Amino acid sequence: MIKLFHLFKSEIIRLIKYKIFFFGLLVSIIWAVIIALADVQSVVGLVPYLVLMDTGMMSIILLAASFYYEKQEGTMQSMLVTPVRLSTILLIKVAAMVFMGIVSFVVVVGTALVFHDFDIRILPFLGACMLAVLAHTAIGYVLTLHSKDFLSLLVKYMGVALLFFAPTLLVALGVFSGDWELLGLLSPTYAAQKLFAMALGEIDQATLWISVTYLALIPALLYPLVILKRYEIVAMEG
Amino acid sequence: MGKVFEVRDLRFRYPKGAKDVINGISFAVEEGTVFGLLGPSGAGKSTTQRILTKILSNYQGEIKYWGKDLSAFSKAFYEDVGVGFEMPVHFNKLSAQENLDYFASLYKRNIDYRELLTRFGLFEARKQMVGEFSKGMKVRLNFIRALLNDPQVLFLDEPTAGLDPKNAKIIKEAILEYKRAGKTIFITTHLMGDVEQLCDTVVFMNNGVITETSTVRDLKLKYGKKELNIEYHEAGKLTARSFPLGGIGKNREFLDLIATKELETIHSGETTLEDIFIKVTGESEHD
Ligand SMILES: Nc1ncnc2c1ncn2[C@@H]1O[C@H](COP(=O)(O)OP(=O)(O)O)[C@@H](O)[C@H]1O
Ligand SMILES: [Mg+2]
Numbered sequence: 030m031i032k033l034f035h036l037f038k039s040e041i042i043r044l045i046k047y048k049i050f051f052f053g054l055l056v057s058i059i060w061a062v063i064i065a066l067a068d069v070q071s072v073v074g075l076v077p078y079l080v081l082m083d084t085g086m087m088s089i090i091l092l093a094a095s096f097y098y099e100k101q102e103g104t105m106q107s108m109l110v111t112p113v114r115l116s117t118i119l120l121i122k123v124a125a126m127v128f129m130g131i132v133s134f135v136v137v138v139g140t141a142l143v144f145h146d147f148d149i150r151i152l153p154f155l156g157a158c159m160l161a162v163l164a165h166t167a168i169g170y171v172l173t174l175h176s177k178d179f180l181s182l183l184v185k186y187m188g189v190a191l192l193f194f195a196p197t198l199l200v201a202l203g204v205f206s207g208d209w210e211l212l213g214l215l216s217p218t219y220a221a222q223k224l225f226a227m228a229l230g231e232i233d234q235a236t237l238w239i240s241v242t243y244l245a246l247i248p249a250l251l252y253p254l255v256i257l258k259r260y261e262i263v264a265m266e267g
Numbered sequence: 268m269g270k271v272f273e274v275r276d277l278r279f280r281y282p283k284g285a286k287d288v289i290n291g292i293s294f295a296v297e298e299g300t301v302f303g304l305l306g307p308s309g310a311g312k313s314t315t316q317r318i319l320t321k322i323l324s325n326y327q328g329e330i331k332y333w334g335k336d337l338s339a340f341s342k343a344f345y346e347d348v349g350v351g352f353e354m355p356v357h358f359n360k361l362s363a364q365e366n367l368d369y370f371a372s373l374y375k376r377n378i379d380y381r382e383l384l385t386r387f388g389l390f391e392a393r394k395q396m397v398g399e400f401s402k403g404m405k406v407r408l409n410f411i412r413a414l415l416n417d418p419q420v421l422f423l424d425e426p427t428a429g430l431d432p433k434n435a436k437i438i439k440e441a442i443l444e445y446k447r448a449g450k451t452i453f454i455t456t457h458l459m460g461d462v463e464q465l466c467d468t469v470v471f472m473n474n475g476v477i478t479e480t481s482t483v484r485d486l487k488l489k490y491g492k493k494e495l496n497i498e499y500h501e502a503g504k505l506t507a508r509s510f511p512l513g514g515i516g517k518n519r520e521f522l523d524l525i526a527t528k529e530l531e532t533i534h535s536g537e538t539t540l541e542d543i544f545i546k547v548t549g550e551s552e553h554d
Binding site: 032035036039042043046047098102103104106107109110111112113114262265 | 282320321322323342343344345346348350352354356357358359360361365368369370372373374375
């Protein structure tokens, strides 16, 4: 446990030194400013989107940046010749991403609560946040590990971002409605968005459980079955 | 003394490679010695090191580590092994000290690296970002990192490549000192000087095969011509001659010469390892 904590601390220090933490925080602070200036009505609508930007799409970018720094510096291969298992290293990296998600949650939601007066289910919201990070970083890892450089990752990322935000757009434009909306949950981003919205408003049991299960299944399957193997190969190639 | 590694008929092909890059090599690494894998660039030296350090696993043939199958060892293998990569590998935006702390935290056993920092002239720069280090400083830090867990077996891939003579000397002295402490060191190199000054055993490798296994002394005996080179004055001109060293005391011509001529220099000559390298691998070391 002590070792795990030490590794986690080192990873956070690394993210700070490489300005990745700062970059993530900066984006959250921008959202916080927007929230502070908005009126309470718009805030209730805005908060789920803004938290979604941070814990969903932002966390993929931050993870990729962190990954390519390491790849460029060749430190991944040097981790292979230490007694620490690769699964532990990966676990620590994911934990660090979840931690950054929590920080951004505190900044964004905290600001909303300080400046405005409205009801919110804090703990379920936080839980949904962590789920969103876990699911999106899993997808982020799959994309990153299958791209040869940051640029080719960005191209894939744009495609995926478009796909994942499609349900949000289609619903907003009124194209998706009624039962069709459930189909939108196929996008983990949309599923997370629904969960966040429920933390601030009404709960729909079916949507809740489908989203939670789906978001939990993505990392539960991708990490052990796809990412770990691929991570080892990429690390080996140095 | 035990055998740290026993390698028999090792073959390896990279997953995406078209052909084997290691073509059936066999050798043994004795405890407490410096073992040198020598060969031109592309020979397969780094690949061999990557296999012995368990980075690459899908090899054919047999590798025994302390008499046991290498693949049977878990991650605990690395508690006793130190690895220096060909390229210095560091977190460039962390300081030297932060880098060492990070890697030290991954092992059960740690040395006090401050003494090494001092010795390698890095103590003053320990709080500086490694990205700002010179090549020599990075290589020295890389070396310290390989020693963090006080390994029994130390792997160094081209430890002196690209270093100025001063830095190279620091590293070489440290390697010899580590050997004197009873540790085993495996180095790969394409530099003759390294082998001559460091290695007890040397294996020549080219195109994935071993062309010669020997000790530095035996190599010289086998390939080296021993001769006596004399320079002397004759008719106002400096003249040079060579005689075979064997039976020199009964060599009339030689004895006459030293009795009658005014000598300038006498040297015994040996074929250098560099000449032997070219002979054995069929290539120059700077290819
Ligand atoms: N990751 C890799 N994938 C495919 N081939 C490789 C890889 N790394 C090295 N090789 C090839 O294997 C051969 C041996 O390389 P290497 O072990 O690095 O040689 P050396 O260290 O002696 O210079 C070379 O032909 C090289 O091109
Ligand atoms: Mg090499």
